[in-house]
Amino acid sequence: MAGKGESAGHNRVVSLVSAASELIEIKARLWNGYINVRILLYDYEDNESGPRSENARENTKKPKEFLCRIYRFSYLTLQLPNIIQYFQDFQPELAQRQLWFEYEGVPVKWNLPVGFLYDFLHLPSVVGDIEGSSGRSWTLVLRTQEYPSEYIIPFIYKNHDSAPDYDRCLKEVIVNQLKQSSFVLNGNSRSIMSLSETNSAKLWNSIKTHNLPVYESVNKKILPKDRAQRLPIKIYIPGTATIIQAPISPTKEDKTTSLRDVLETHLPHLFGPKNGNIAVPYIQGVDAGSLLDESLQTTWEIFKHLDNFLYIVVIPKN
């Protein structure tokens, strides 16, 4: 009997250790996840005046193409220096313009993480075709004119050469998102407001340079020490303007809140005993169906983005 107990205890320790190392592995895999992005630049926007030669028309049909890999835990604007450098040979005035990205006619919100943008904009069209889509890239069009300020945040800060200061604009958005999520988590944003200058700079640089250890070392100063008051979660439904952000407590009447609880409460027409589950939640590009009954706080801890929000994309089944 004693032997049996010992081995059960031993097994428990082994499984705890392996669970911890699995967690580290999952975090690293998420952090290193990237998306192959193909960026197209047409030159029609700049050739509106004057008759076009046969040659120019030919060029219009064939856009210039820039291929890159962008981490899911990153932002499109961070790629702009490389993109500008590459396309500048074809359109020298590019650097002065407010650049924006378009996906199938829709302006892409640069203030959101790339992994989320891919899941929200592109994933619905490749779901169910996972085999065929692997290795394929996500194609965006780089636009140089007619910045759609109504749909995406304008770049209000300029460098001294009057080119948009993309870095400063992105930094401001991220810091504010971090304050917002911190407020939800802690009931105030004191932890981030009181970060030292050095730590704030470290945090921003770790986001820019994709450095996980540095990012985590500063971010843990922002996160609640023990229990989160509420969880910063955003739920999106592709093709709609629906964004759900609600006060979600990690526990309710001593019961741990699960993803299922949240979906059934806020999207009863898509989830729940009445209608059956007629949609699938995706988190970081992964079908989160198997996480429905797990603790939402644990899922948030593992899958949250750089701004400490957990992004859930709900795709209705066909």
Added chain:
Amino acid sequence: KITIRFVPIGSTPRITSAVFTISSNQTVSTLTKFLGKMLKTKEHVYVYIQNSFQPNPDEKLNDLYHLFKTNNELIVSYCQSVAFG
């Protein structure tokens, strides 16, 4: 409908009436446009929730209200320059 209270920061002018009720499905960008009109400015108006963060323009006022209200009002501070770093 939800109630919003506008509070100026620093030397930003006060608007005539500070408390408004607004349809809850409006977004933050409606709010900034409205403030721009009230302040008669074409400059960017910065808005802050809980004197700490700027919400994204596409966020719904209803969501922000339920997350960040104080005494059943969503307190929105505004300013014509960046206020809280």
